[in-house]
Amino acid sequence: MQPDRLLHLLREPAGAHRLGPGEWDLLLRQARSAGLLARLHRALAEAGCLEAVPAPVRRHLHAAMAVAQRLQDALRWELQCIRLALAGTGVSPVLLKGAAYVAADLPVARGRVFGDVDLLVPREAILGVEQALLAHGWAPMKLDAYDQRYYRRWMHEIPPLEHVRRQSVIDVHHGILPLTARHRPDPRLILAAARPLPAAPGFQVPAPVDLVLHCATHLLHEGETDRALRDLLDLDELLRHFGANEPGFWASLLPRAQALDLVRPLYYGLRSCRRLLGTPVPETVEAAVQAHAPASPVVLAMDWLAREGFRPRHRSCRGPLTALAHFLIYVRGHWLRMPLALLLPHLLRKAWPRRSPASPRAAPGRAP
Amino acid sequence: MKLSQLAFGEVRRRLAGPGLCLQTGPFTVRVRSAIPAVAAGLALLYAEHPVAADEAFCDFHVRLFRPMGPRRWFRPQVQFAFDDLVPFKPLPLDHALPMLEWGLNWSVANHAHWYLILHAAVIERGGRAAILPAPPGSGKSTLCAGLVARGWRLLSDELALVDPETGLVHALARPVSLKNTSVELIQSWAPEAVFGPCARDTVKGTVAHMRPPADSVARMGEPARPAWVVFPRYVPGAAARLSPHPRGHALLTFAGNAFNYGLLGSRGYDALAGLIEGCACFDFEYSRLDDALAVFAALADAA
Numbered sequence: 001m002q003p004d005r006l007l008h009l010l011r012e013p014a015g016a017h018r019l020g021p022g023e024w025d026l027l028l029r030q031a032r033s034a035g036l037l038a039r040l041h042r043a044l045a046e047a048g049c050l051e052a053v054p055a056p057v058r059r060h061l062h063a064a065m066a067v068a069q070r071l072q073d074a075l076r077w078e079l080q081c082i083r084l085a086l087a088g089t090g091v092s093p094v095l096l097k098g099a100a101y102v103a104a105d106l107p108v109a110r111g112r113v114f115g116d117v118d119l120l121v122p123r124e125a126i127l128g129v130e131q132a133l134l135a136h137g138w139a140p141m142k143l144d145a146y147d148q149r150y151y152r153r154w155m156h157e158i159p160p161l162e163h164v165r166r167q168s169v170i171d172v173h174h175g176i177l178p179l180t181a182r183h184r185p186d187p188r189l190i191l192a193a194a195r196p197l198p199a200a201p202g203f204q205v206p207a208p209v210d211l212v213l214h215c216a217t218h219l220l221h222e223g224e225t226d227r228a229l230r231d232l233l234d235l236d237e238l239l240r241h242f243g244a245n246e247p248g249f250w251a252s253l254l255p256r257a258q259a260l261d262l263v264r265p266l267y268y269g270l271r272s273c274r275r276l277l278g279t280p281v282p283e284t285v286e287a288a289v290q291a292h293a294p295a296s297p298v299v300l301a302m303d304w305l306a307r308e309g310f311r312p313r314h315r316s317c318r319g320p321l322t323a324l325a326h327f328l329i330y331v332r333g334h335w336l337r338m339p340l341a342l343l344l345p346h347l348l349r350k351a352w353p354r355r356s357p358a359s360p361r362a363a364p365g366r367a368p
Numbered sequence: 369m370k371l372s373q374l375a376f377g378e379v380r381r382r383l384a385g386p387g388l389c390l391q392t393g394p395f396t397v398r399v400r401s402a403i404p405a406v407a408a409g410l411a412l413l414y415a416e417h418p419v420a421a422d423e424a425f426c427d428f429h430v431r432l433f434r435p436m437g438p439r440r441w442f443r444p445q446v447q448f449a450f451d452d453l454v455p456f457k458p459l460p461l462d463h464a465l466p467m468l469e470w471g472l473n474w475s476v477a478n479h480a481h482w483y484l485i486l487h488a489a490v491i492e493r494g495g496r497a498a499i500l501p502a503p504p505g506s507g508k509s510t511l512c513a514g515l516v517a518r519g520w521r522l523l524s525d526e527l528a529l530v531d532p533e534t535g536l537v538h539a540l541a542r543p544v545s546l547k548n549t550s551v552e553l554i555q556s557w558a559p560e561a562v563f564g565p566c567a568r569d570t571v572k573g574t575v576a577h578m579r580p581p582a583d584s585v586a587r588m589g590e591p592a593r594p595a596w597v598v599f600p601r602y603v604p605g606a607a608a609r610l611s612p613h614p615r616g617h618a619l620l621t622f623a624g625n626a627f628n629y630g631l632l633g634s635r636g637y638d639a640l641a642g643l644i645e646g647c648a649c650f651d652f653e654y655s656r657l658d659d660a661l662a663v664f665a666a667l668a669d670a671a
Contacts, residue, residue, distance in 0.1 A: 021425040063481035
């Protein structure tokens with residue numbers, strides 16, 4: 001296994017001066033596989049270290065930044081389209097994750113790569129929102145009857161909707177965790193505390209503490225490790241930003257986590273950020289959250305999972321136990337999402353080979 | 369050092385092990401593959417290309433491999449990987465070379481956004497470049513190969529790399545991909561040209577690659593100033609006819625066929641508008657390469 005140069009350089013961009021061509025080669029591949037090339041560009045630019053990057057490498061960083069900016073433009077446009085589509089419903093959706101970072105113009109959005117738009121609406125409004133989106137060119141993505149049923153019955157969102165022309169995807173949520181999850185954050189609290197956006201009328205964003213708690217929850221409940229490092233960097237930046245700019249942020253974090261039943265995700269989120277990225281957390285907050293720590297063997301096991309799970313998903317970062325760690329993270333993610341009586345039939349169903357798996361890959365040789 | 373100066377055993381050893389680093393125009397590509405046909409094909413088609421040092425920074429890391437499972441033995445397949453990413457469905461094993469070429473095109477088109485990347489062939493003479501955009505079936509590659517075999521310099525048969533800063537087009541000088549009857553046509557037009565093996569029944573029919581002329585590879589570091597945009601159209605039996613093509617239409621066509629026009633935003637528009645501004649735009653109907661050669665020679669000789 002080769003060293004994880006990416007996390008290192010993101011923490012200390014000045015290290016760019018000491019890297020040779022072979023090290024840049026590996027670094028670029030790790031950053032690309034983690035979806036963090038543009039984020040690396042930003043870290044180096046903000047530290048004034050971009051000039052230290054050899055020109056053949058730097059052009060790849062610039063290109064990745066151009067893609068990220070284009071995706072951000074596309075997201076803003078998408079929000080306009082969604083606002084028009086929902087104008088008649090009287091619903092003012094709360095933007096989650098990436099869409100919220102962009103709409104609220106938070107620093108964490110810079111150099112971040114965006115995909116789907118995530119919306120949170122009151123559960124009783126979800127049918128009206130779905131109908132309005134269907135009437136404006138979004139259509140349910142191809143799912144079989146089992147997946148449809150699964151989403152509608154157990155999940156915290158309806159099946160994703162894709163725009164027929166633009167291929168943009170919206171996830172409409174009525175909660176931030178599945179109905180079957182161990183933790184049961186009450187979405188009404190998040191909706192009630194959400195703030196309107198002067199820059200994006202028709203939308204709201206969660207209160208800063210809620211943005212942070214959702215980010216930490218996402219990080220620890222996903223079960224997927226593809227974007228784990230990106231999510232960890234998000235959490236680090238949100239904490240740094242709100243910690244410095246939002247009065248009363250640190251004091252309200254733990255009480256809010258308790259109100260939303262998200263203390264454990266907060267504990268692990270803060271711990272991972274501090275250990276891996278050196279995120280500054282006030283001692284009083286740390287001590288208060290520490291009181292909710294699980295037993296120490298569990299903490300040790302989670303530290304190991306975090307070390308493995310937050311590495312870039314590149315071949316060079318794979319150790320002898322990485323595959324096992326990813327599997328355990330996957331199982332844990334599902335374990336937290338639903339009780340065993342639901343989980344086992346679901347995993348069996350998912351493991352059963354289906355006759356016509358929808359392949360996302362293109363046939364080669366068409367226009368590249 | 370050129371690839372042809374490397375012993376074939378060493379080519380195979382590098383491909384199967386740490387990878388073979390090839391320089392194609394502005395890109396260094398590290399290719400890995402244990403498939404013997406890939407080694408033989410590369411040694412033949414890229415013989416004139418420089419080999420970069422093992423520890424060099426590489427723009428793209430690509431790999432051709434045989435997927436595991438029953439298809440390892442039963443109707444064997446080949447798969448292309450861009451580093452850890454597998455962007456395509458597998459193909460029959462004897463399509464390994466076309467798959468490498470398509471995969472390299474994909475790698476450039478999806479990552480090299482410091483260029484405006486147009487879907488077009490580019491050839492050069494006297495310092496001026498002709499850009500041939502490519503509706504399928506237009507005979508673009510045939511025309512490109514035909515002219516390249518008679519003194520025009522090959523920049524690319526598939527991707528025009530336009531530098532938005534300078535307006536110059538950069539060369540890839542990679543093998544020219546020919547399809548179906550074009551293969552025999554060019555083989556008889558230029559008997560000295562070196563061809564790789566024919567891959568049959570690909571999505572594009574029979575495909576074979578022509579090795580770029582040594583001079584085109586030796587000069588791949590020289591960008592060229594675009595002077596002509598020519599929309600070729602092969603019409604059986606037709607006499608060669610060059611007619612003006614509306615510039616606004618040419619711009620819209622490129623905007624539609626460029627790989628990253630939208631991504632570059634206003635820089636993309638400025639680069640494209642600048643390119644069209646500096647070029648004479650034509651439609652070109654032809655059926656015989658002799659006629660085409662004469663028409664293009666007249667273009668290049670005109671002041």
